[in-house]
Amino acid sequence: MRLFVGLDVSSFDMRVCFLDGEGTKLDTFAVSNDLPGATFLKERLLERVTDQEVDVLKIGLESTSVYSFHPSMFLHHDKDLKRFGAQVFVMNPKQIANFKKSYSDMDKTDEIDAFVIADYLRFGRNQLSVVKESQYMALQQLTRSRYHLVKAMTKEKQHFLQHLSLKCNTFTQEVDSSVFGNAMMELFLEKFSLDEVAEMPLEELAAFLQEKGKNRFDDPACIAAAIQKAMRSSYRLDKVMEDSMDIILGTSIEIIRTFTKQIKEIEKSIKRIMAGLSQTLDSIPGIDPVFTAGIIAEIGQIERFEDESKIAKYAGLYWRKHQSGRFTGETTSLSRNGNVYLRYYLVEAANRVRTQVPEYEAFYQKKYREVPKHQHKRALVLTARKLVRLVDALLRSQQLFTPGKGREAMT
Structure with a gap:
């Protein structure tokens, strides 16, 4: 017996369609998207396969925000369904939508969508997204949350610098941005006026910076002098405007500190989960714990992926061919599909790895010189595609990275 189950999931319910190996519709029904509904679905499945010799039992649903998470995990981990070799697939909605175009006479209804998902499984189309195990799902939620917090903090820092330029328009010109940290935040939280800072004894300001910066400045007197120069040369605001800027800067500083604290807490949780996973990616020079996780x-x-090419496609690191008859396009664009988070981590990691591993730097430079425009972006993406092969090899073999061993051709 070959059974294919399509689930069209929403926040409220799940539309279900059972198909056999010939595409015959065996059953259709709806259940609520909650524990009782999933339990009822499981019981209907067991009724269908009990006392049958099951060759294939595949359950598919689209990756629709958070709505598909709970039913996919429930069905994936159910011990009764595992006895019949049940496999659960969470698929890209774009793949289902493209597959549905072949059914030109179909309307858009939940029942039909469930049928299309089941039929997609039946044809065995590109079934990469087998449900992840719990530890990977937990790690994914943590790393994605960290990603969004970092992006939000970067945006907040830009917001801070914008208003800092209103309070002290020459500050970023005179003071090296690399020293911006806790000491600078404390300075602006004190709500000093420009004149107060400008007239403060240099030794006092230097001591303030060194104390708040926890003695991390090599030359606090030099930094203090640069700050006072900026304060003296900046435009003066009236009292109302200056007070408003102080409130905005203080609020922005507190937000940045909150982001920083929460990022550290998330990183502790990421570290705990990573300690329980067997992997050797962190042996690659340049890939830090953030990119590894x-x-x-x-x-x-x-094991979710057949080979490294499937990982590359999942990340969107592939190029569509443009060919018709004897014509083949010389320029092709990078796919817009794929997992944007994985693509981000691979590209950023590749940029670090190339500075540490000569083989990757040579590959990057070779690709950089091949085209007259978009050199860096193109070369970096191609280097990331090369890195995928190494990531795949290390995750499968669990071996440590060895420079020069198993070198790939620069193609």
């Missing part, structure tokens, strides 16, 4: 979180168990 991000890549592993998005890939999950490596």
Whole structure:
């Protein structure tokens, strides 16, 4: 017996369609998207397969925000369904939508969508997204949350600098941005006026910076002098405007500190989960714990993918061919599909790895010189595609990275 189950999931319910190996519709019904509904679905499935010799039992649903998470995990981990070899697939909605175009006479209804998903499984189309194990799902939620917090903090820092330029328009010109940190935040939280800072004894300001910066400045007197120069040369605001800027800067500083604290807490949880996973990606020079966790979180168990080309396609690191008859397009664009998080981590990691591993730097430079425009972007993406092969090999073999061993051709 070959049974294919399509689920069209929403926040409220799940539309279900059972198909056999010939595409015959065996059953259709709806259940609520909650524990009782999933339990009822499981019981209907067991009724269908009990006392049958099951060759294939595949259950598919689209990756629709958070709505598909609970039913996919419930069905994936159910011990009764596992006895019949049940496999659960969470698929890209774009793949289902493209497949549905072949059914030109179909309307858009939940029942039909469930049928299309089941039929997609029946044809065995590109079934990469087997449900991840719990530890990878937890890691993914943590790394994605960290990603969004970092992006939000970067945006807040830009917001802070914008208003800092209103309070002290020459500050960023005179003071090296690399020293911006806790000491600078404390300085602006004190709500000093420009004149107060400008007239403060240099030794006092230097001591303030050194205390708040926890003695991290090599030359606090030099930094203090640069700050006072900026304060003296900046435009003066009236009292109302200056007070408003102080409130905005203080609020922005507190937000940045909150982001920083929460990012550290998330990183502690990421570290705990990573300690329980067997992996050797962190042996690659340049791939720090952040990139290692991000890549592993998005890939999950490596067995989900047949080979490295499937990982590259999942990340959107592939190029569509443009060919018609004897014509083949010389320029092709990078796919817009794929997992944006995995693509981000791979590209950023590749940029670090190339500075540490000569083989990758040589590959990057070779690709950089091949075209007259978009050199860096193109070369970096191609280097990331090369890195995918190494990531796949290390995750499958669990071996440490060895420079020069198993070198790939620069093609």
